[in-house]
Amino acid sequence: MIYLQLFLTFLKVGTFAFGGGYAMLSLIGDSVLAYGWMTEEELLNFVGVETVIPGPIAVNMATFIGYEQGGFLGALLATVGVVLPSFIIILIVAALIKNLMKYPAVNAFNTGMRPALGGLILATAATMGLKVFIGFEKVGSAVAFDWRTLVILAVVIAVPTVYKKLVKKEFSPILLIIVSAGLGMLFFA
Amino acid sequence: MILFQLFISMLKIGAFAFGGGYAIIALLENEFVTKRGWIDHDEFMNVVAIAESTPGPIAINVATYIGYKLKGFLGATLATVGVCFPSFIIMYVVSLFYERFMEISLVMAAFRGVQICVIYLIASAAFKMLKKMKKTPRNIALFTVTFCGMTACTVFDFRISSIIFIFTAGVVGLSAFLINKKKKEAKK
Numbered sequence: 001m002i003y004l005q006l007f008l009t010f011l012k013v014g015t016f017a018f019g020g021g022y023a024m025l026s027l028i029g030d031s032v033l034a035y036g037w038m039t040e041e042e043l044l045n046f047v048g049v050e051t052v053i054p055g056p057i058a059v060n061m062a063t064f065i066g067y068e069q070g071g072f073l074g075a076l077l078a079t080v081g082v083v084l085p086s087f088i089i090i091l092i093v094a095a096l097i098k099n100l101m102k103y104p105a106v107n108a109f110n111t112g113m114r115p116a117l118g119g120l121i122l123a124t125a126a127t128m129g130l131k132v133f134i135g136f137e138k139v140g141s142a143v144a145f146d147w148r149t150l151v152i153l154a155v156v157i158a159v160p161t162v163y164k165k166l167v168k169k170e171f172s173p174i175l176l177i178i179v180s181a182g183l184g185m186l187f188f189a
Numbered sequence: 190m191i192l193f194q195l196f197i198s199m200l201k202i203g204a205f206a207f208g209g210g211y212a213i214i215a216l217l218e219n220e221f222v223t224k225r226g227w228i229d230h231d232e233f234m235n236v237v238a239i240a241e242s243t244p245g246p247i248a249i250n251v252a253t254y255i256g257y258k259l260k261g262f263l264g265a266t267l268a269t270v271g272v273c274f275p276s277f278i279i280m281y282v283v284s285l286f287y288e289r290f291m292e293i294s295l296v297m298a299a300f301r302g303v304q305i306c307v308i309y310l311i312a313s314a315a316f317k318m319l320k321k322m323k324k325t326p327r328n329i330a331l332f333t334v335t336f337c338g339m340t341a342c343t344v345f346d347f348r349i350s351s352i353i354f355i356f357t358a359g360v361v362g363l364s365a366f367l368i369n370k371k372k373k374e375a376k377k
Binding site: 014015016049053054055056057058059060063064067068072075076079082083085086087089090091093094095104105108109110111112113114115116117118119120121122123124125126127128129130132136138139149152153156157170172173174176177179180181182183184185186187188189 | 201203204205206207213215216219223234235237238239240241242243244245246247248249250253254257258262265266269272273275276277279280281283284285287290294295297298299300301302303304305306307308309310311312314315316318319322327328329331332333334335336337338339340343344345346351354355356357358359360361362363365366367
């Protein structure tokens with residue numbers, strides 16, 4: 001029963017994947033490879049495509065694998081499966097959190113977590129940057145520098161900075177993404 | 190009306206959130222903290238911390254929480270459906286034409302540009318957090334250790350779940366609090 005299998009697999013992924021985003025990838029990868037729904041190579045290719053599709057990575061993977069294995073219904077069930085645990089857990093936490101935050105111990109725990117969260121986010125940007133700008137993924141991988149990436153980076157930094165100076169408002173990140181897509185076509189096509 | 194606005198905002202974010210979890214958080218902050226002021230920065234940071242420490246996609250956790258905070262269960266449902274809907278539709282359409290889609294070089298070229306923008310967005314979200322962080326030695330140490338640790342893990346291809354860093358930092362915060370409390374009690 002492929003539909004049930006899809007739903008349960010993604011329910012499991014949604015329940016046990018902490019840290020979100022790319023942390024989720026290994027868990028999804030394990031299940032997908034175990035069932036033979038994708039080969040290792042197909043999985044790698046898909047991750048490449050996935051990074052350029054908007055939305056949560058888990059939803060994208062669930063939709064894609066669900067569709068490949070069970071058409072529209074498969075895509076729908078896999079997506080609902082991966083989202084449902086988050087939804088229920090957050091509802092429970094959100095309903096309790098007003099009281100939970102009153103406890104100084106919970107606050108202290110959160111105070112410790114916040115700087116680490118900042119560090120994690122910067123590390124994500126740094127490792128993505130290493131890969132995109134110099135092609136560096138891990139120790140031993142070949143390094144390839146492309147000046148065009150730096151030109152695009154300069155524009156992407158300059159546009160919101162100048163806009164903020166002139167208009168005193170934040171430049172829309174969505175607009176910036178559209179600009180960068182245009183630059184990508186201009187430089188790489 | 191706020192329900193409708195919430196749904197539209199989430200749809201918009203879901204449709205343009207390239208680069209996964211942290212990039213979506215940058216968009217959510219821009220929409221709900223900076224632009225609409227529906228939730229303040231401190232609470233937003235709390236929500237992100239909660240989203241990090243509960244399982245599931247971070248973006249969905251944050252969306253569900255904001256929806257619940259604004260309009261209860263119905264708000265949470267609409268926010269969650271809203272943020273997932275564009276991905277689902279786009280990914281579904283891409284699945285239909287997956288093979289052919291991959292062969293369009295113009296599409297891939299555009300995506301290379303987008304990747305650079307995504308790095309900028311994520312980095313600026315991190316710098317914004319750094320700017321607002323109280324510069325105590327403990328906070329600076331936690332930030333630096335996590336940043337260097339996570340980067341080193343990737344560089345040396347050594348897998349440690351990000352949740353371990355987050356939880357360790359939480360335990361450090363909690364221990365500092367308990368030690369302080371003990372000291373105060375001893376003084377009395």
